[in-house]
Amino acid sequence: MIGHGGGGRLSGELVEHLFRPAFATSGAALGELHDAATLALDGGAGRLAFSTDSYVVRPLFFPGGSIGELAVHGTINDVSMSGAQPIALSCGFIIEEGLELATLGRIADRMGDAARAAGVPIVTGDTKVVDARLADGVYVNTAGVGVVPDGVDIRPSRATPGDVLVVSGPIGLHGVAVMSQREGLEFGTQIESDSAPLHGLVGAMLDAHRDLHVLRDPTRGGVAASLCEIASSAAVGVEYDEAAIPVPPEVAAACSFLGLDPMNVANEGKLVAFVPPEGVDAVVAAMHDHEHGRGARVIGRVVADHPGVVVARTRLGASRVVDLPLGEQLPRIC
């Protein structure tokens, strides 16, 4: 019976043991666990990036955003994590019968606004309606197509000992904003989702240093899950310094109250980059100059020791192994 999907270990096993064998071809389909697939075009016309995500966030509207912005930003970001610049989005709506047209209209308007602001048009779409109570208002799927610049080769297995880990800004805001709204929690200050499209930031980072090794959008399962997946995929060790992680005080307070680790909370609008040491200064400087990278910080490094394992250096100088949470800490956050 299915209880998977929160971005933890079980979700990875579903992909690994069920979908990967089913979809295998003699080629290299679903080769790496990656946010976007890349496709070679005939005639040396470059490579495409292609990605999809379904959005089932509850509630549909939350402080700082809605399912609409999320569906646009999330897929733009998945495409961007291959280094590609997205060129178009598709959208599919699964609508619960009885949903107010005004609600659907607000979501469509937010999607349109987010797509225009990002400069990535929604070019094709589809709607399906299911009976009342066979959906939760509306579910949105988006897919995105992008073009990978020449000379860019970004994928999890390129993580290499010596690489420096950079996070683009404070973590946990999106997940805590949705959770707080859903649970009716008040934390003094209103926590707003920081959902944002990251293709511009990625472009600026690539201009600063072409040979980025890995980019990851730490959504479900948070930064910790992303690091675990990359460590496993590249068979390298990953270390980070807990004190270096930018956790806003309001996120820390909310996580403490909810019994969550901010490293496991979903983000949308943040990225983690694995940058070879010779490129770090230029990349971090370029990030600081970009609206979505002002809070960029170095948080750790890739090591040759303990391949496949992520280790956190605690504030007290000790170290502990970071494991993927089993199952889902925070369902339906994206």
Add this chain to the structure above:
Amino acid sequence: MIGHGGGGRLSGELVEHLFRPAFATSGAALGELHDAATLALDGGAGRLAFSTDSYVVRPLFFPGGSIGELAVHGTINDVSMSGAQPIALSCGFIIEEGLELATLGRIADRMGDAARAAGVPIVTGDTKVVDARLADGVYVNTAGVGVVPDGVDIRPSRATPGDVLVVSGPIGLHGVAVMSQREGLEFGTQIESDSAPLHGLVGAMLDAHRDLHVLRDPTRGGVAASLCEIASSAAVGVEYDEAAIPVPPEVAAACSFLGLDPMNVANEGKLVAFVPPEGVDAVVAAMHDHEHGRGARVIGRVVADHPGVVVARTRLGASRVVDLPLGEQLPRIC
């Protein structure tokens, strides 16, 4: 309140009045009501076709197919209707908590088999899980990317007086197969879905005559809805001969029992082509040589009279205006 989605007039109005304005850009997003959008790539590298569909068919398995084959064939076909050859698919699963893993595995296997048989790999995907009773087992979204061959320009507004209408084979089998299974109806002979991928047939047709004007995959709303949309989009009249429509006897019997018009029943694995008169003989001959076009027949023509209106010539020599059904005749057939 939403009661749209069956492919009739209300569904078109949702797109026209809600999504199109919301997603409008200064460019030409969602320009024509079309199965796939086409995108120009920089540097003259040709054009991409991009399309998406969500599949909510009930039941998940039916005679001749399942939601898995449908999700692969349907999106391959939407991409193909621009004349493109599809190169990759994405998939997104929205899974109801409690779904048996074995069921999900069977669906994934069927998708993989269909994708391999079609030669179009599934390269990227996503799963989301929602609470029990907030979905109906599983909903599947697929998106597809294809490459439009040079010199091909297929879109609804190219329908031109003089064009000949060709349907690729018998209609109504898919819709009636799903409906019969769902309603527990028995019609003597088992009616099986004829769901099939059409990109090979489209390629053969283009080899026979490059200048096809319009291709359409008559899914929701059936052949009648497709003809109405194209007539409206191109502001031309469309006429067809009822006696020429290939309706299998078992479909006719089931439709008569259910009070449906076979022209309104959803298909998957059939296409309607608008072919300029000088190309018809070659195109029909190429279709007859292809496994998915053996039953191809000329059914009508485009006329300069009554722009935007579809007229059926009845068996008795009379004519009647064919209107889009208001709302949905057959929900959740794809």
